[in-house]
Amino acid sequence: MSVDAEKAGAGDPFTTHRSLLFTVAYEMLGSAADAEDVVQDAWLKWDAVDQREVRDPRAFLVRVVSRTALDRLRTVSRRREDYVGPWLPEPLVTARDVAEDVELADSVSIAMMLVLETLTPTERAVFVLREVFGLDYDELAEAVDKSPASVRQIAHRARSHVAARRPRGDVEPGQARGVFEAFQRAVTTGDLQGLVDVLAPDVVMLGDGGGIKQALAHPVLGADKVSRLLLGGFSRFGAITFSPVDINGRPALIVHLDGEVDSILTVEVEDGLITGVYAVRNPEKLGRIGTETDVSR
Known part of the structure; x- marks a missing residue:
């Protein structure tokens, strides 16, 4: 975390939700370094607003991170076309108890991250925010700057795409x-x-x-x-x-x-x-x- 972001106190909503924000950005980008940059950008925007006017800090911060990550994803997607050899996401050392949260472990697994790479940037953002983090369609529409009806279509298309390619078979x-x-x-x-x-x-x-x-x-x-x-x-x-x-x-x-x-x-x-x-x-x-x-x- 940067020096600026460290200024947020223990009770600050940014501090409370920082792990969530990083996870959202990482699942969208597959790069911890890029995710950290996105989270830092979210901190700067959070620090600049009148926080008393923000009714739902979690939703606000997730929306900011999603928009920034989506913009960056469009850039890195083009960059990965020139990557030498197979591209794999940046590996993260995680706590043992992450595996006990089956949905979270599946969503950050290398295999799932590779499936997400086959989506368009907007499909990936919608899938991650809807299926992993449970945003409703109105929140999604704000996050990706689409109408709720359009977001529903994108979500359906992304779910179908992922379902056809994701790892099969539940394993304890x-x-x-x-x-x-x-x-x-x-x-x-x-x-x-x-x-x-x-x-x-x-x-x-x-x-x-x-x-x-x-x-x-x-x-x-x-x-x-x-x-x-x-x-x-x-x-x-x-x-x-x-x-x-x-x-x-x-x-x-x-x-x-x-x-x-x-x-x-x-x-x-x-x-x-x-x-x-x-x-x-x-x-x-x-x-x-x-x-x-x-x-x-």
């Missing part, structure tokens, strides 16, 4: 963690068969190096290819260590190379098997790994 947090622990044992011990056993036959692995670090140029499909890639890749390096952590509401591993953070490895579990493996190596996306990020609805 405890079961997902158990599957991940089997994955972790197999990766850390080099157990090829053990790794194949926890991967879905059609598992997909994505790697994000951002053109800075070597990573997968294209998705890798299939349990055999993904397992051999993972174990073969790690075997090429010397002092590799793994630390368990929660990333975006899911269990994950921090991969250390010679004592330094090299990458984040997280997975998506459906119906008792891992359907997605995501590796973030781009150092520009690993700056927050040492700090837990508070996300909320």
